[in-house]
Amino acid sequence: MSDIATTVIVDGTLNTLIGASAITWALILIKGIQHIRISYHNRNFSKRFWGAPDIQAAAQLQDQQGPAARVAGIGFSTLIETDSGASTHDLEHTWDRQELLDRRLRQQMQKERGSLESGLAVLATIGSISPFVGLFGTVWGIMGALTNISKSGSASLEVVAGPIGEALVATAVGIAVAVPAVVGYNFFIRRNKVIWAFLDDFAIDFVHLALKNAFVIERASAAKPAKLTEIGGGKKTRDAAHEDLIAKEAHA
Incomplete structure (x- = not known):
């Protein structure tokens, strides 16, 4: 085993771990900003939605963003579509209004869930394999160090400690990369569950409101002059x- 090959493999392992660490912190930053924005928009929309005098007024809310606003938007558009009186003969409209509304809301919630979970698989992968990548670099470095020791014919502490200590750095770096990835993954999984529960409750309440109003939402139109x-x-x-x-x- 040549010194060049050992150096290349160990250095490549360390560079890989450094790149994984950069990706981890970038994802943590991006997902953190995403969750802050989602929490703000959901609170703002929920306050305005439940503060509206009726569901018709809630349907007229403008410039709303966030998962809850998009779920409500799909619900309102579905109610307007089913109340338009247009005859449809496709499979999508074979359900009654409540079933179609519930289906559309669930579809939008799945889209929001996909957006929330994007990037988490990368964090989970980095958190799972980084210690093993570091351990690989350590084992390879120790093998090279032991080979050099056998060639030199000396096993003194001065000869052994240096190369093996350098090889163990790869394991330490691997653990240092894995810990933030695992913590970030668990944190965002928990936050996703909270947001999903909020959207699920909102969708159920929306269906009940629509049922209370006989699944009728009027289109926004200017008042006709006398x-x-x-x-x-x-x-x-x-x-x-x-x-x-x-x-x-x-x-x-």
């Missing part, structure tokens, strides 16, 4: 004209 009619050479609204006629008959 129709004008000509009476006595002037233009008045139909209601105003009707009230004038009733007043004239009362005085007659």
Whole structure:
């Protein structure tokens, strides 16, 4: 076993672990920002949604972001679609309104779950294999050190301690890389469960609200102007004209 091969393998192992550490901390930072944004948007939307006077007013909320807002948006669009009166003959619309609404909400929740879980498999992989990668570098380095010791014919502490100590650095680095990855993975898994439970409760409450309102949501539209009619050479609204006629008959 040549010294060059040993050096290349040990150095390659250390560089791999350093790269894995950089990926780990980058993912922890990205996922941390993502969860902060999600928590803020969910709290903000939940406050505005439950503060609305009715479900029709809640459907008119604008500029809402976050998983809860997207789940609600899918729910409102489904209610409008099923109430549009358009005849559909595909398999998707063979369910009744409640079943279709529940299906659409679940589909959107699965999309949100996929977004939340993105990157966690990388953290789990790094946390699982980093100690073994470091151990591989250590074992290889010790093998090279022992080979050199056998060639030199001396087994004194000065000869043995240096090469073996350098080889053990790979194991220490592997553990140092694995610990943050495992801690980050467990933390985000816990946070995902909390967010998923929140979305699940929100979806159930949304279906109950829709059921309470007979699965009817009106489309947002501008109010129609009152129709004008000509009476006595002037233009008045139909209601105003009707009230004038009733007043004239009362005085007659």
